[in-house]
Amino acid sequence: xxxxxxxxxxxxxxxxxxxxxxxxxxxxxxxxxxxxxxxxxxxxxxxxxxxxxxxxxxxxxxxxxxxxxxxxxxxxxxxxxxxxxxxxxxxxxxxxxxxxxxxxxxxxxxxxxxxxxxxxxxxxxxxxxxxxxxxxxxxxxxxxxxxxxxxxxxxxxxxxxxxxxxxxxxxxxxxxxxxxxxxxxxxxxxxxxxxxxxxxxxxxxxxxxxxxxxxxxxxxxxxxxxxxxxxxxxxxxxxxxxxxxxxxxxxxxx
Amino acid sequence: xxxxxxxxxxxxxxxxxxxxxxxxxxxxxxxxxxxxxxxxxxxxxxxxxxxxxxxxxxxxxxxxxxxxxxxxxxxxxxxxxxxxxxxxxxxxxxxxxxxxxxxxxxxxxxxxxxxxxxxxxxxxxxxxxxxxxxxxxxxxxxxxxxxxxxxxxxxxxxxxxxxxxxxxxxxxxxxxxxxxxxxxxxxxxxxxxxxxxxxxxxxxxxxxxxxxxxxxxxxxxxxxxxxxxxxxxxxxxxxxxxxxxxxxxxxxxxxxxxxxxxxxxxxxxxxxxxxxxxxxxxxxxxxxxxxxxxxxxxxxxxxxxxxxxxxxxxxxxxxxxxxxxxxxxx
Numbered sequence: 001x002x003x004x005x006x007x008x009x010x011x012x013x014x015x016x017x018x019x020x021x022x023x024x025x026x027x028x029x030x031x032x033x034x035x036x037x038x039x040x041x042x043x044x045x046x047x048x049x050x051x052x053x054x055x056x057x058x059x060x061x062x063x064x065x066x067x068x069x070x071x072x073x074x075x076x077x078x079x080x081x082x083x084x085x086x087x088x089x090x091x092x093x094x095x096x097x098x099x100x101x102x103x104x105x106x107x108x109x110x111x112x113x114x115x116x117x118x119x120x121x122x123x124x125x126x127x128x129x130x131x132x133x134x135x136x137x138x139x140x141x142x143x144x145x146x147x148x149x150x151x152x153x154x155x156x157x158x159x160x161x162x163x164x165x166x167x168x169x170x171x172x173x174x175x176x177x178x179x180x181x182x183x184x185x186x187x188x189x190x191x192x193x194x195x196x197x198x199x200x201x202x203x204x205x206x207x208x209x210x211x212x213x214x215x216x217x218x219x220x221x222x223x224x225x226x227x228x229x230x231x232x233x234x235x236x237x238x239x240x241x242x243x244x245x246x247x248x249x250x251x252x253x254x
Numbered sequence: 255x256x257x258x259x260x261x262x263x264x265x266x267x268x269x270x271x272x273x274x275x276x277x278x279x280x281x282x283x284x285x286x287x288x289x290x291x292x293x294x295x296x297x298x299x300x301x302x303x304x305x306x307x308x309x310x311x312x313x314x315x316x317x318x319x320x321x322x323x324x325x326x327x328x329x330x331x332x333x334x335x336x337x338x339x340x341x342x343x344x345x346x347x348x349x350x351x352x353x354x355x356x357x358x359x360x361x362x363x364x365x366x367x368x369x370x371x372x373x374x375x376x377x378x379x380x381x382x383x384x385x386x387x388x389x390x391x392x393x394x395x396x397x398x399x400x401x402x403x404x405x406x407x408x409x410x411x412x413x414x415x416x417x418x419x420x421x422x423x424x425x426x427x428x429x430x431x432x433x434x435x436x437x438x439x440x441x442x443x444x445x446x447x448x449x450x451x452x453x454x455x456x457x458x459x460x461x462x463x464x465x466x467x468x469x470x471x472x473x474x475x476x477x478x479x480x481x482x483x484x485x486x487x488x489x490x491x492x493x494x495x496x497x498x499x500x501x502x503x504x505x506x507x508x509x510x511x512x513x514x515x516x517x518x519x520x521x522x523x524x525x526x527x528x529x530x531x532x533x534x535x536x537x538x539x540x541x542x543x544x545x546x547x548x549x550x551x552x553x554x555x556x557x558x559x560x561x562x563x564x565x566x567x568x569x570x571x572x573x574x575x576x577x578x579x580x581x582x583x584x
Contacts, residue, residue: 050458074464086462088455090519090562090570091448098445099452103464105445109473112444113437119444126445145577146570162463 007056034222077169309481318454323380329501331486361479403497517566
C-alpha cells in the first residue's frame with residue numbers, strides 16, 4: 001500500500017531521517033517503533049505531506065506522492081491522528097468528526113452557498129456516517145459537546161473517530177495511547193484489532209510495546225533516523241540491534 | 255410518530271429556513287405598522303452594514319483570519335458603481351454588478367499574497383490596503399470629487415419605479431441582506447464551511463483532513479469582499495452621495511467591532527452586533543463625539559471577558575452548561 005524508498009530529511013545539521021526504506025502491507029497493521037527522537041513523527045509528516053522529504057520517494061498504491069501538499073494526500077484516502085491532539089476546540093464533537101469527511105463533502109464554494117437539494121441530502125448522509133463513527137467509539141452522548149470541554153481520553157477518541165470516519169485506505173496513528181490509562185489503552189488496542197479484522201491498512205507509531213506486540217503484524221524499528229530492523233513482532237523482539245537501541249550496550253552484554 | 259411529533263420534527267428540520275422566513279415576514283410588515291423616516295433610515299443603515307459584517311464574519315469568525323481593510327472593499331463597491339453609472343453611462347444595475355465583480359478581482363489579487371500572513375502581519379497588510387484606497391479616493395479629485403465627495407449618483411430603478419425613498423430602499427436593501435444571510439447560513443452548514451472553521455481551529459489538522467487551507471482562505475476573503483462591495487454599491491445608489499470619510503480605517507475597525515460584539519463565527523450574532531453598534535449612538539446622546547473611544551472600549555471589554563464575542567461566547571457557555579446538565583441527568 002505504502003512504500004518508502006530512501007527517504008531522507010534533515011533539519012539544519014540534524015539528520016532526522018536517513019535513507020529510510022520500508023513498506024506497509026495492505027490490510028495489515030504495521031507498527032513503527034523506536035526510542036524518542038528516532039524520527040517517527042518526522043516520517044509520518046513526510047508521508048502525509050505535512051513535511052516534505054529532502055530525498056527519496058514515497059509511493060502510495062504504486063503512485064508517487066512525494067512532496068504533495070497534505071490536502072492532496074488526504075484526497076488519496078490517507079487519514080492520520082496527531083501525537084499531540086490536533087482537534088478543532090470550538091467545534092462540537094460531531095462537527096469535528098464531520099471534518100474528517102471534508103474530502104467527500106464537496107469543495108465548491110458556490111455549491112455550498114446555494115445549498116441545492118443534492119448537497120442537503122449529502123449532508124444528511126454524512127451526518128449519519130459521522131454518528132455511526134461516534135457510536136463506534138462510544139461518543140454518541142457527547143455529540144453536541146464542544147471538544148474544548150472534553151476530558152483528554154475522550155478527545156483522543158474523537159481524534160480517532162475523525163480519522164476513521166472516512167474509511168481511509170491508509171490510516172496513520174501517531175501514538176494513539178500516549179497519556180491514556182491502562183483501561184483506555186486496552187480499549188484503543190481492542191479498537192485497532194477491530195480495524196485489522198476489517199482489513200484496514202494501518203501504520204501505528206507507538207511507544208507502548210505491549211500494545212505494539214499484541215496488535216502488529218509487522219514491526220519496523222527506527223533509531224537515529226535509520227531503519228535498523230523489520231519483521232514480525234517475535235523476530236524484532238529477539239533482534240540484538242533492537243535490544244541495543246532500547247536497552248543500551250551494557251544490557252546486551254549482561 | 256404522531257402528527258404532533260411529525261410537526262415538531264418538521265420545525266426542527268427546517269429551523270434555519272423558518273427563522274429566516276419569520277424575519278423576512280417581520281421586516282415586510284414593519285414599515286407600514288411602525289415605520290417613520292427616521293427609524294427606516296437607521297434600519298436601512300443596519301441592513302447595509304449587516305451585508306458587510308456577514309461577509310466579514312465568515313472571514314474573521316469562521317476562517318479565523320483578520321482584516322482591517324474591509325471598508326476599502328465597501329469603498330470600491332460604492333465608488334466603482336457610482337463612477338461606472340455616472341461617468342461611463344452604464345445602467346445602475348449593471349454598474350453595481352460590474353463593481354462587485356471588479357472588487358472581487360481586486361480582493362483576489364490582494365488576497366493571494368497577503369493571506370500567507372498571519373495575525374498582526376495580516377492585520378497590518380489589510381490596514382495598509384485600506385489606507386491606500388482611502389488616499390486614492392481623497393487625492394484623485396477630478397474623478398472621485400476628492401474630500402467633498404461624489405454626488406448625484408443615479409438611483410437603482412425597476413422601469414420607472416426608482417428606489418429613492420427610505421421606504422422603497424427598505425425593501426431593496428433588506429431583500430438583499432436576507433439573501434446574503436441565507437447564503438451565509440448555507441455556507442456555514444456545509445462541508446466547505448466546516449473546512450473554514452477547521453482552518454480557524456488548526457491549519458495543520460485541517461490540511462490533514464483534506465482542506466486546501468490557502469485556497470479556502472482566499473476564497474472566503476474574495477467572498478467577503480464581494481459582500482462588502484455589494485453593500486457599497488447599494489449605499490451609493492441608495493443615498494446618491496459618497497465621500498471618503500465613510501470608508502476610512504475607522505470604518506474598518508467598526509466593522510471588526512461589530513463582528514466581535516456579535517460573535518466570532520455566529521451568523522445571527524452578526525446581525526445583533528450591527529444592530530447594537532448602529533443603535534448605540536442613537537440611544538446615547540453625545541455618543542458621536544466619543545464613538546471611537548466607546549467602540550474601542552466595547553471591543554477590548556468583549557475580547558477580555560468573552561474572547562469568542564458576546565453572542566457566541568454566551569451561546570458557548572450555555573451549550574457547555576446544557577451538555578453538563580444533560581450528562582448529569584441522563
